Amino acid sequence: MKTITRTVVASMAALTLGVGLTSCDDDSSQSKETKAKQKSYDQLVANQPAGKMEYSPTREAINEWVKTWGKRGKLSYVYIQNAKGEYGYFVMKGMPVARCQMLTPTEKVDASANGKVVVALPGMDGTYSAGSMCDTYYGFDATTGVFMEFTVGTNQSFFLFDKPMTMPEYASARQLGPTAVEDVRK
Incomplete structure (x- = not known):
């Protein structure tokens, strides 16, 4: 009798679970489109699996970035170009940081x-931020430690280097902060 009762209870539980699961099926248009997209994706992956790399130039570039900027006292040379194409520069301790x-x-x-x-x-x-200061950067002057902040965006760009640039467009750059390139040359 106990075996029959257990069997009946187990059968009723399975039936209840089955009815509950089928009542959860989503026949909406959105669900159908989602299923169709997934089916298409699965077919594309099966026909065109992702390639495998033996070497990653992206990882190498990131590791080089870490080697370059992961040093205490590293200076950065920030060249700013305005709308007229004129250049100015800052020499900063470390990298400029987005606000x-x-x-x-x-x-x-x-x-x-x-x-x-x-x-x-x-x-x-x-204070709370709206996350809207990502085009404003700050840092500290290389020799005086003076706080500096600049904004880039419409008609103004900045170029970051770990050494002073000698190309013609940078060679005539105007000093914008307290430190000149000559002040930190070794």
Whole structure:
């Protein structure tokens, strides 16, 4: 009798689970399109699998970047070109930093009673950012330590080097900060 009861209970549980799963099927247009895209993707991957690399030039470039900029006291030479094509330069300690870079997370996921919500966190200065300062950079002068900030964007670009440039367009660049290239040449 116990075996029959267990069998009946197990069968009813399986039937309930089966009915529950079929009632969850999504026949919406969006679901059909999603399934069609996935099927197409799966077919493309099967017919054209991703190639395998034995060497990555991207990884090499990143490792070279780390070797170049991962040194304490490394100087950067920032050349700024304005809309007229004229150049100026700064000599800075380390690399210029985008104002939107942070040392701490800028948001967190709050699992409240209403589900998961992404909540903004204050920056290092205790204020909140709209993330709109990514075209503004700052850093410190190479010899005086003076704080410097500049913005790039419409008709203005900057070029970052780890050594002073001697090409004609850079050779005539006007000194914009307290330190001249001659002040730090070794």
